[in-house]
Amino acid sequence: MNRTTLSLIAGATALAAVTGFASLNAPAASGDNTAKAATQQPVERTSLLCPQPSTSEIAETSYTSYTPVTQGAADGGKAELQAAAVESADSASGKKTGKKTVKPALKPAEPGKPATGDGSGAEPPALVGTAEGKFAPGWTVQETTAVAAGTGRGLLGTNCTAPDTEFWFPGVSTATGRTDYVHLTNPDDSAAVVDVELYGKDGTLKSTVGEGITVQPHAGEPILLSTLASGQQTDLTVHVTVRSGRVGAAVQALDDKIGGDWLAASTDPAGSLVMPGIPKDATAVRLVAFAPGDQDADLKVRLASPSGLITPAGNETLHVKAGMTAAADLGDVTRGEAGSLVLTSTGTSAPVVAALQVVRGKGSKQEMAFIPATGPVGARATVADNSSKGTTLALSAPGQSAQVKVTASAGSEGGTAATKTYTIKGGTTQDVDAPVPAGLKGTYALTVEPVSGGPVYASRTLASAQEGVPGFTIQTLPDDRGTVAVPEADQDLSVLLKK
Numbered sequence: 001m002n003r004t005t006l007s008l009i010a011g012a013t014a015l016a017a018v019t020g021f022a023s024l025n026a027p028a029a030s031g032d033n034t035a036k037a038a039t040q041q042p043v044e045r046t047s048l049l050c051p052q053p054s055t056s057e058i059a060e061t062s063y064t065s066y067t068p069v070t071q072g073a074a075d076g077g078k079a080e081l082q083a084a085a086v087e088s089a090d091s092a093s094g095k096k097t098g099k100k101t102v103k104p105a106l107k108p109a110e111p112g113k114p115a116t117g118d119g120s121g122a123e124p125p126a127l128v129g130t131a132e133g134k135f136a137p138g139w140t141v142q143e144t145t146a147v148a149a150g151t152g153r154g155l156l157g158t159n160c161t162a163p164d165t166e167f168w169f170p171g172v173s174t175a176t177g178r179t180d181y182v183h184l185t186n187p188d189d190s191a192a193v194v195d196v197e198l199y200g201k202d203g204t205l206k207s208t209v210g211e212g213i214t215v216q217p218h219a220g221e222p223i224l225l226s227t228l229a230s231g232q233q234t235d236l237t238v239h240v241t242v243r244s245g246r247v248g249a250a251v252q253a254l255d256d257k258i259g260g261d262w263l264a265a266s267t268d269p270a271g272s273l274v275m276p277g278i279p280k281d282a283t284a285v286r287l288v289a290f291a292p293g294d295q296d297a298d299l300k301v302r303l304a305s306p307s308g309l310i311t312p313a314g315n316e317t318l319h320v321k322a323g324m325t326a327a328a329d330l331g332d333v334t335r336g337e338a339g340s341l342v343l344t345s346t347g348t349s350a351p352v353v354a355a356l357q358v359v360r361g362k363g364s365k366q367e368m369a370f371i372p373a374t375g376p377v378g379a380r381a382t383v384a385d386n387s388s389k390g391t392t393l394a395l396s397a398p399g400q401s402a403q404v405k406v407t408a409s410a411g412s413e414g415g416t417a418a419t420k421t422y423t424i425k426g427g428t429t430q431d432v433d434a435p436v437p438a439g440l441k442g443t444y445a446l447t448v449e450p451v452s453g454g455p456v457y458a459s460r461t462l463a464s465a466q467e468g469v470p471g472f473t474i475q476t477l478p479d480d481r482g483t484v485a486v487p488e489a490d491q492d493l494s495v496l497l498k499k
């Protein structure tokens with residue numbers, strides 16, 4: 001999602017910073033500029049940012065960190081989640097009086113075994129995490145919060161995200177009963193300057209409040225979306241762009257009646273999108289899409305069910321006007337079966353971003369979660385904080401059939417890793433019987449690796465009922481970016497630098 005175009009020299013510098021050993025070689029002086037094929041090498045350093053969890057006094061938050069064992073990874077290293085600086089205000093004057101920090105939330109001991117930490121307590125901060133060496137490739141951290149009562153009650157979960165410069169969040173709201181915040185976290189030593197724009201059914205919501213927001217170094221900044229524009233709208237899209245620096249971004253959506261959850265950013269705008277893993281017992285599904293370009297988008301809507309691709313009756317297509325947010329109620333579209341929503345442009349390939357709001361339960365016993373459009377698993381994807389009960393892994397192959405290997409890690413407090421292989425028929429979604437570590441104690445991670453066939457999309461649903469409320473949260477599993485392409489060539493980059 002990063003919009004910045006790097007020069008060759010800047011690109012080489014960034015690559016070296018990520019891998020620790022990458023190099024780009026300049027064309028030979030003789031004019032022979034044929035580079036050798038790039039190789040995939042494990043990254044040697046990565047960053048993750050966790051937004052400030054619920055500030056409710058009855059909220060209980062946990063963090064789970066996991067790094068898959070990666071062949072060829074560097075020796076040594078460490079991973080650590082540190083509290084972001086939290087500005088404290090004087091209760092009488094309202095002036096900033098200093099910074100408040102806490103000890104690291106967790107510090108993993110080794111790859112291949114989850115590590116857990118507790119984030120509960122008064123005013124828990126956002127977290128800034130860094131992993132180096134053998135802990136870096138595929139490092140993932142899950143933030144999970146249980147809130148027993150009040151606005152946004154239920155189970156809230158999010159994968160902590162890598163810093164970037166652009167994010168899209170279709171599915172936010174400023175309607176009565178909704179309280180939505182966009183959380184911005186700055187991992188760097190200098191301040192970041194950020195613009196936050198809102199787009200509704202009629203286009204841009206005009207406001208200058210969201211322009212030039214400063215996020216202090218190593219700090220988190222929650223912004224109440226209703227303060228950025230007047231009026232109330234049910235379906236909005238948030239666009240976060242960074243003028244200088246970089247941030248992590250996530251939206252916390254809290255509802256008076258149907259609970260709350262985190263909305264992760266949609267994948268980059270594209271003509272075709274997949275939202276995997278709608279729970280089979282979903283009672284209401286709402287699709288929200290936005291067309292960021294200058295062309296309208298006409299989308300074909302299909303559900304990848306266990307038996308194949310089907311078209312939801314009454315919701316065969318969705319028209320999205322350029323620069324505007326559109327929505328459609330799909331009802332109980334899965335009808336008791338696993339499903340993934342597949343959007344495909346018809347006519348022009350105008351790019352869109354999209355997300356689903358999913359509701360389980362009925363009446364006063366409802367809970368909501370979100371499924372943003374996501375990228376395919378790619379080489380490998382991992383999700384942490386699984387339990388022997390309450391974990392559902394959904395795998396979807398919207399195109400060609402695919403074979404997929406799923407590995408359950410050792411448990412955080414004991415247990416032996418286990419692996420299963422599945423075949424997902426083309427055009428279908430399957431809730432698979434995921435492996436569980438033998439002798440499991442504590443929590444564990446699931447790692448998904450395609451073996452053959454077409455692209456695979458995945459999500460994990462974590463469920464925990466409380467007083468009759470079907471609490472749940474859904475995390476998608478895009479590629480973990482644990483490796484980077486390192487090109488080889490015939491000369492050192494210093495040759496280029498001297499020219």
